[in-house]
């Protein structure tokens with residue numbers, strides 16, 4: 001596959017406009033090429049006695065008419081070709097975005113947001129340039145140069161051959177220079193992505209930056225990165241601006257040759273004054289297309305560098321996708337089973353080892369254990385956020401790998417450990433899982449069950465209060481409850497709660513979870529918490545440590561066993577007593 005294949009695929013759909021645009025280039029150039037010829041005829045006719053009194057006005061009118069034709073066709077040429085390039089840009093950007101949104105979770109674990117953003121913006125713009133202005137000037141040059149040379153040849157083959165010397169030098173020069181421009185342009189695009197990542201991270205982490213009083217250091221780091229980028233840009237600019245003056249120099253040398261040799265020819269009567277004048281005008285007309293050629297080459301170089309970065313995204317294959325013949329899920333009951341599951345992230349050490357359990361539909365399983373023991377990893381495998389080994393995780397008896405991904409994810413509503421809310425209203429955030437908005441009353445019921453409705457009553461716009469940049473900011477616990485409401489509103493048969501009440505106090509967590517039990521009586525629930533009080537009501541509790549289940553049973557069974565769970569329970573009871581006493 002050629003690197004520009006994605007672009008060509010899009011251009012193919014816009015063929016009519018593109019062809020029409022190319023036709024306009026031909027008309028524009030044809031009109032342009034006739035003007036020196038007209039001037040030649042006029043100049044040579046000036047010597048004819050008696051002088052035709054209409055000659056000058058007639059020529060002037062003709063030139064004017066041709067200029068008008070050229071203006072109109074030039075307008076359409078730009079409009080059509082630049083228009084196609086803009087449409088290509090927009091379609092390519094949507095395609096990259098669509099592909100990004102299909103990529104698996106793991107891809108984003110290692111991607112830098114700023115870098116991804118710069119691929120979506122600056123790189124796509126850099127790919128547009130060769131398509132729009134690039135094609136336009138390239139075709140222009142391809143038409144203008146041979147046409148002008150042909151007319152010049154008809155005046156004097158010898159003089160034309162002389163013109164070819166600097167032209168050939170220009171071509172060689174371009175060939176030598178373009179790899180330099182290409183390298184400089186790759187370095188520049190990378191520098192831009194680094195700069196964007198730096199700024200993005202600094203703002204995303206603004207709380208940390210401020211609370212550690214690291215503003216100065218951030219500013220210094222940004223400045224250093226900015227200077228590095230600026231150096232790369234200057235290197236690119238240097239490689240490019242060297243081309244322009246070099247062309248002018250070659251052209252000047254060419255002109256000198258023509259004046260010298262051509263002047264002699266006119267003196268000897270081998271060429272008329274009019275022809276010599278026209279020849280010089282044609283020669284000047286060659287200059288711009290040749291300079292444009294150098295510029296176009298650099299546009300293609302830059303576009304190629306950016307296209308490679310875009311292709312890196314387009315070539316990334318989603319690690320998690322529908323298997324061939326994946327089955328739809330009809331009215332899932334919500335029975336979950338895990339059989340002898342081992343899992344590692346990439347080539348890392350195993351994060352889960354030999355995990356097995358079964359949750360009958362509608363029951364609750366809780367997972368507790370020290371930090372880093374693999375609780376979140378376990379929960380993320382049920383909706384297949386990462387690649388699940390075959391034959392290990394089942395929903396209603398079917399291997400999750402055989403179920404259509406969209407159906408599976410609709411059947412499993414997840415409240416992740418790290419809350420993320422969109423800059424939208426609370427209502428929109430709660431109804432996020434529905435493409436066309438939640439069914440009437442569903443968002444309100446979910447808000448009631450997650451106990452966020454009490455807080456919502458106090459906000460200026462109630463349920464329609466905007467969050468984030470343009471509205472109110474919620475406390476950690478409030479955010480978590482909006483996130484719970486979002487999952488509840490989905491009315492999915494399986495509910496996954498990953499330590500989603502860590503920001504509320506222990507008493508409130510237990511109370512909300514008990515309240516949730518009412519709302520989710522018919523749902524299978526997988527619950528992770530660090531608190532005994534939150535997990536004690538579960539039908540079964542797993543104690544995870546180092547990716548393995550070290551204890552399992554009901555709250556009473558585990559207490560009676562006197563192991564890790566009982567230790568934790570004792571510790572937390574003591575902590576509670578100390579807090580109550582103080």
Ligand SMILES: Nc1ncnc2c1ncn2[C@@H]1O[C@H](COP(=O)(O)OP(=O)(O)OP(=O)(O)O)[C@@H](O)[C@H]1O
Nearest residue numbers: 109345348351370371372373374375376377378417
């Ligand atoms: N995306 C990831 N890529 C690589 N390793 C990961 C990734 N996510 C987690 N891990 C590793 O897997 C192990 C289990 O992490 P996990 O997040 O499941 O722990 P946890 O039990 O949820 O902890 P906590 O109680 O702190 O939330 C850890 O050693 C962690 O470093």
Ligand SMILES: [Mg+2]
Nearest residue numbers: 375376377417
């Ligand atoms: Mg976790």
